[in-house]
Amino acid sequence: MDLHTITSPSFLKGLNNEQLVELSEDIRRFLIENLSKTGGHIGPNLGVVELTIALHRIFDSPSDKLIWDVGHQSYVHKILTGRAAQFDTLRQFKGLCGFPKRNESDHDVWETGHSSTSLSAAMGMAAARDIKKAGNHVIPIIGDGALTGGMALEALNHIGHANTDMVVILNDNEMSIAPNVGALHSVLGRMRTAGKYNKVKDDLEYLLKKVPAVGGKLASTAERVKDSLKYLFVSGMFFEELGFTYLGPIDGHDLEELEENLLYAKKVGGPVLLHVITKKGKGFLPAEEDKIGTWHGTGPYKIDTGDLVKSSSTAPSWSGLIAESVSKLARTDERIVAITPAMPVGSKLEKFANEFPGRFYDVGIAEQHATTMAAGLATQDMKPFLAIYSTFLQRAYDQVVHDICRQNLNVFIGIDRSGLVGADGETHQGVFDVAFLRNLPNMVVMMPKDENEGQHMVKTAIEYNGGPIALRYPRGNGLGVAMDEEMEALPIGSWEVLKAGTDAVILTFGTTIPMAIDAAEKLAEQGINAEVVNARFIKPMDENMLHSIFKRSVPVVTLEEAILQGGFGSAVLEFAHDNGYHDATVDRMGIPDQFIEHGDVSELMDEIHLNSDQLVQNVKNLIPEKSQAGYKAL
Numbered sequence: 001m002d003l004h005t006i007t008s009p010s011f012l013k014g015l016n017n018e019q020l021v022e023l024s025e026d027i028r029r030f031l032i033e034n035l036s037k038t039g040g041h042i043g044p045n046l047g048v049v050e051l052t053i054a055l056h057r058i059f060d061s062p063s064d065k066l067i068w069d070v071g072h073q074s075y076v077h078k079i080l081t082g083r084a085a086q087f088d089t090l091r092q093f094k095g096l097c098g099f100p101k102r103n104e105s106d107h108d109v110w111e112t113g114h115s116s117t118s119l120s121a122a123m124g125m126a127a128a129r130d131i132k133k134a135g136n137h138v139i140p141i142i143g144d145g146a147l148t149g150g151m152a153l154e155a156l157n158h159i160g161h162a163n164t165d166m167v168v169i170l171n172d173n174e175m176s177i178a179p180n181v182g183a184l185h186s187v188l189g190r191m192r193t194a195g196k197y198n199k200v201k202d203d204l205e206y207l208l209k210k211v212p213a214v215g216g217k218l219a220s221t222a223e224r225v226k227d228s229l230k231y232l233f234v235s236g237m238f239f240e241e242l243g244f245t246y247l248g249p250i251d252g253h254d255l256e257e258l259e260e261n262l263l264y265a266k267k268v269g270g271p272v273l274l275h276v277i278t279k280k281g282k283g284f285l286p287a288e289e290d291k292i293g294t295w296h297g298t299g300p301y302k303i304d305t306g307d308l309v310k311s312s313s314t315a316p317s318w319s320g321l322i323a324e325s326v327s328k329l330a331r332t333d334e335r336i337v338a339i340t341p342a343m344p345v346g347s348k349l350e351k352f353a354n355e356f357p358g359r360f361y362d363v364g365i366a367e368q369h370a371t372t373m374a375a376g377l378a379t380q381d382m383k384p385f386l387a388i389y390s391t392f393l394q395r396a397y398d399q400v401v402h403d404i405c406r407q408n409l410n411v412f413i414g415i416d417r418s419g420l421v422g423a424d425g426e427t428h429q430g431v432f433d434v435a436f437l438r439n440l441p442n443m444v445v446m447m448p449k450d451e452n453e454g455q456h457m458v459k460t461a462i463e464y465n466g467g468p469i470a471l472r473y474p475r476g477n478g479l480g481v482a483m484d485e486e487m488e489a490l491p492i493g494s495w496e497v498l499k500a501g502t503d504a505v506i507l508t509f510g511t512t513i514p515m516a517i518d519a520a521e522k523l524a525e526q527g528i529n530a531e532v533v534n535a536r537f538i539k540p541m542d543e544n545m546l547h548s549i550f551k552r553s554v555p556v557v558t559l560e561e562a563i564l565q566g567g568f569g570s571a572v573l574e575f576a577h578d579n580g581y582h583d584a585t586v587d588r589m590g591i592p593d594q595f596i597e598h599g600d601v602s603e604l605m606d607e608i609h610l611n612s613d614q615l616v617q618n619v620k621n622l623i624p625e626k627s628q629a630g631y632k633a634l
Contacts, residue, residue: 001026003084009056009107012080020057020255024049027076028283030084032303038090039299039423040098043281043290044073044143047173047252051141051276052076054258055169058266059137062106065125069118069142069152071099071111072297073171081107091423093599093607099427113427114395115365116149118142119168123155126164137266141169145342148364159271160243167265168273172249173280239273248275253282293345315480318473319348319416321451325458325487326385326414327352330359335383336462339363341370347387347416367392371399378409383462389417390430390472400468401440408442408467418447418472419511419561420591420605425598431591433472435566438539442467444492445538447510451478453536459487466492472538474511474561495542501531503626504619505549507572508559509535512610516559519615528626530619538568546575555585555622559615561605564590587618 068074089095100108118140126138239246265272281287286306287295300309330336353360374384418430448454506516520530558569569588576584
């Protein structure tokens with residue numbers, strides 16, 4: 001079937017089983033071919049082909065609300081709702097989003113990117129439906145990994161208590177981004193091996209009816225035996241006790257079985273949970289055999305061999321550099337413990353986990369727990385390294401404030417994917433952490449100019465005993481600089497001048513330092529001598545250097561790959577105001593007050609005018625007389 005001709009999922013209702021099987025094969029072939037060029041979340045989508053088809057056959061989207069948790073597995077949904085022709089632009093600048101996007105289609109009723117939100121959103125939609133006395137269905141689809149998130153468990157508790165009409169699809173593939181962990185994962189494992197719940201339940205009910213109804217103590221004993229037998233033989237009791245009708249587990253690749261159970265679930269009143277077993281990466285052998293999460297989401301790859309198309313950079317990845325630096329120090333410091341919320345692969349902590357299994361904790365999709373656990377470790381004189389993406393640190397903000405900063409605990413937060421991350425878009429851009437961390441008492445925030453300075457900052461963080469300290473580092477690879485053999489701690493709050501200048505000062509840090517150096521060189525060609533400062537400590541700032549700069553009465557431009565409101569530039573303005581430099585000229589450049597969509601980072605930076613040419617123009621605007629003189633000299 002030509003998938004480009006699909007405009008609506010309604011066509012599915014007229015297909016027979018043979019045609020549906022053929023369609024499933026066509027979709028898998030389409031995904032494998034297209035994602036080999038663009039990259040994307042191939043594993044999750046290959047695993048939900050039949051499930052997505054069955055959902056769109058049994059329910060009527062968008063009247064019935066299909067809510068995809070995380071959204072990694074929404075590509076098949078996008079194809080069936082008329083977006084196959086856009087897949088050559090997937091996750092590219094101005095192209096098709098890799099997650100559900102409400103302005104892309106009426107069928108995308110909820111935008112996701114962070115896990116464990118679908119059930120709460122579904123409860124809200126179901127409540128609105130009931131208030132309006134509408135008759136539509138609400139169907140959240142959540143993975144077994146996302147189900148471990150605290151927010152999902154809170155929602156399950158509320159949905160069951162309220163006895164809300166809802167069909168929850170538990171897409172159980174035994175993996176989220178990495179292999180799942182935790183007691184709930186073990187519970188689901190027992191359900192997978194226990195056989196179909198309904199059959200076990202029916203047989204058990206027949207058995208229990210044979211227990212004679214007698215009075216007194218024997219009667220109460222019989223009832224206790226009944227309850228015990230239920231818990232012994234019926235794994236689905238976990239969800240039943242929460243108030244759900246549990247169905248399954250069923251084969252998520254058997255279309256007839258899927259439709260039979262979905263039709264039944266559709267008719268049952270109250271909350272229903274359908275447990276579906278799927279194979280992540282089904283239909284593409286490299287993805288099927290993946291046991292660590294490599295094929296959860298990839299860049300381009302070769303279909304025939306399964307080899308990933310690797311970056312041409314020979315420099316180490318930032319995640320790998322930071323993780324390896326922590327490991328080096330852990331070899332001689334037994335206080336060092338590493339914690340990650342379900343990101344051992346992304347944060348490159350697999351080697352640490354193998355070398356120090358007793359000091360490594362993957363807590364699953366549980367950012368809040370990970371953060372407070374780190375705080376608890378710190379109270380016992382350990383040195384916890386919490387490796388967490390910037391976008392996911394947002395989910396643990398209260399714990400950073402209440403449990404870490406308020407108690408001034410020595411927690412080292414490694415903020416991975418800081419700055420723009422590109423293809424994952426709005427939900428994953430790490431641009432808010434500077435603004436939401438720098439206002440917290442006791443917090444130190446730093447970011448290196450290159451990987452050599454990065455390893456020294458790891459040493460700084462481990463040796464620091466003054467409270468919490470955060471190290472920001474970007475996605476991707478370093479610059480390939482020479483590395484010092486020994487790591488050394490940096491003086492907290494110290495900046496360094498990278499290029500001296502007399503006409504203007506550019507204050508910046510991290511990923512925007514090359515941009516500042518490039519702009520300074522362009523300005524020099526026009527007769528303007530701009531100083532470039534590596535403001536590597538975002539908090540505390542180098543106040544001695546700032547006093548020196550403002551006393552020179554030269555214009556200052558702050559440059560940051562982070563949100564402007566409340567960011568580093570705001571901190572410099574606050575310093576100038578608080579110290580009486582009321583005539584100071586300060587211009588700020590950074591991420592504007594908007595969410596940044598997906599695309600190549602350089603394209604995104606150009607779109608928001610965060611590049612060296614704009615920096616050159618901004619500096620020239622601050623010193624027009626010098627700029628004109630420079631033009632005349634040229």
